[in-house]
Amino acid sequence: MRAIRRFTVRPVLPPALAALGDLAGNLRWSWHPETQDVFAAVDPVLWDTTGRDPVKLLGAVGRSRLEELAGDQGFLRRLGEAREDLERYLTGDRWFQRRWAGEGGPRAIGYFSPEFGITAVLPQYSGGLGILAGDHLKAASDLGIPITGVGLLYRHGYFEQSLSREGWQQETYPVLDPDGLPISLLREQDGSGALVAIALPDGPDLLARIWVAHVGRVPLLLLDSDVEGNPDHYRDVTDRLYGGNSEHRLRQELLLGVGGVRALRAYSRITGAPAPEVFHTNEGHAGFLGLERIRELTVEETGPRLDFDTALEVSRASTVFTTHTPVPAGIDRFPRTLVAQHFSEAGATPGVPVERILTLGTEDYEGGDPSVFNMAVMGFRLAQRANGVSQLHGHVSRGMFNGLWPAFDEAEVPIGSITNGVHAPTWVAREVFELAVAHGADRESDVPDSFLATVDKIPGAEVWAVKRRLREHLVADARRRLTASWEKRGAARAELGWIDNALDPDVLTIGFARRVPSYKRLTLMLRDPERLKRLLLDPERPVQLVIAGKSHPADDGGKKLIQEMVRFADDPEVRHRIVFLPNYDIAMAQPLYPGCDVWLNNPLRPYEACGTSGMKAALNGGLNLSILDGWWDEWFDGNNGWAIPSADGVEDPDRRDDLEATALYDLIENEIAPRFYDIDGEGVPTRWLEMVRHTLKSLGPKVLATRMVRDYVRELYAPAAGNARRLNSDFHGAAELAAWKKKVRGAWPAVRVEHVESSGVGDAPEVGDVMSARAFVALGDLSADDVDVQLLHGRIDSADQLTGTVAESLTLAESYEGGRHRFDGDVTLDHSGPFGYTVRVIPRNDLLTSAAELGVVALP
């Protein structure tokens, strides 16, 4: 029988246990084992059967048990300590207060993302992008950074994965009842739920309520369109993550971007929280936030009423855009007509001219499609600061988006990079953490030094004992999951005896888990199935593989790869050595990374923008075995793991896969397994542990989300806040900058390099000679202060192009009539071989972040 209505009854806790509600209401418990211990003590069995979910636990525990606990002095003391610890965490001064308060740090930052992966009990993520967003918020909380997350609450989350008998991925979409989740409704003073409204074409306004999750010190606002007052098809806007057609996706992104800014405003109005000075969009999906900010500044009655160009400068100066994928299919592109419909006069941002909006998303470069609206392109145009997520990805992105700044070389494209990191308290196994603490690490410290100092002190036998225990946990978890999966696949219990011997805690364990788009090459290891079998079944040095990953529901190609993998792993000959575990999520990931000795990653270079799972493995003493892509390209040092040579440049994809798969088998067979099984007299693989220690020391400080978030503050948030203040105090700066850009763009056709002379180098120039250059330029209506006249010099390659170019500004020497000027400068010839130079003129203004920002240049 189906219920006609459902709701969740919240428990009433005895007053003595009120603190349990406080602890459950802040997700800090999810990375704080001591708080989890308190919940476990409420009822250890229920704690496990509710999936270690505090809200569910407190809903399920009986009144009599609660009354018993209310009289249990030992429990009350522990509860009180945990509550005090949370209070200290929430209110004490941390890195940001010590380092940035009063030093120009941003007052507040709004961080927008389509998904957030914080804990398994709030399943609002599909993969790396969401996990990264969750880790960003957690690390910001640990560092005391005043950030507020903005996202959507999806009623079905992503999906749960199971397998058919034949190994085909099955999706189910369980209903998430918000009342049973660790979130609370944002309410107006009168107790009614706060709402945001967005005008849509051909219908009433789209309404959304706002849920708040507390991620330590950081609030996360989640918009939810499943509210009374919305017609059914509006209620479905937030039905699931990455589902539906273009219109559905566009409406989700309207809600996230435009609705998100309105939600932040409501949150500030109701709670008094400071308004963000910086807006960060994690991937392009939330890009419409810039349009809503322009609307606020240009049409809102209470606001300053700027013109569009001035408002654009204000909004740009304070916006940061992070691009996350070099895979073109990963970038949102909408039909222009659809965007035009939604931003027409009566649309989402009324008063903002729709032609201006359309221009922002136009692919007006060579090879661009004039019929689409590109969210990444808009992202770059609405953000003064942009970055990729590893050095290699920054480089790839500069090439990929060079068309937006065609007058500039790739190296000058204004896209930087900040390499991702992971939140250690979430991802480091408790056993590893406690081993370090037992040897003197400071558990309160937010810098890794005290942990790193213990790495060489801990005896190998202790490290190895912990690693074995972690492998044991993984094996137990995997067997539990295999049993559940096979029961779902229709097997009888009696057929499943073999699972008791699936995997072995003493065998070299290799993990591979990630989403299954084709570039990640889930099945590369199956290129030569016989060779893989030999590795798995080697009598002396066996290897075992734990594999997991979800395919997007619409991607049958991905599902085929999963099926191929599952069929291989179903074979009775190898099924004790290779397992595919369905439904990869945070709950599976947490015991998986620590339980693996080697973490495998074999994407098609350079499509993995960064990758983070290998970082989580490394922090648990796992060694990476990976293609040199994303973060591994940057931080592999020859001794902290293994690089699978990538056959870049081999055109035939089959041949490339063959070459890379062979290299992978060779590494496992000749280097990895022999080292792992090279055991000394005490049963410890000393040479292996040397690599583990080196991994922890070389990667430990780098792969942390706290390092990443500090970089964001220093390189992007603080400079953005600074620029925003200079522009916005009375909007004069922005108006001047907008007027200046207009003047420069209008005058630029008259800007010319007329003539360049050099002297000081004769027929046989030598290293150390000084060349003097004089450039005669015509600037039309611009003054010499408006421009930078640069001498660009470097080597000359075989195609007669300048490479390794260095730009040096020349100085104004003389001005003539008619807007003509001479600029002079010297350059020392500091290397031998082919040398070349040229002169260029580019616009100059302190408020620009990059020479390329206006996209214009004059060359001889």
Ligand SMILES: *Cc1c(COP(=O)(O)O)cnc(C)c1O
């Ligand atoms: C870390 C993580 C990811 C992302 O891993 P990549 O290496 O970026 O593919 C995806 N899913 C889960 C559950 C994770 O924990």
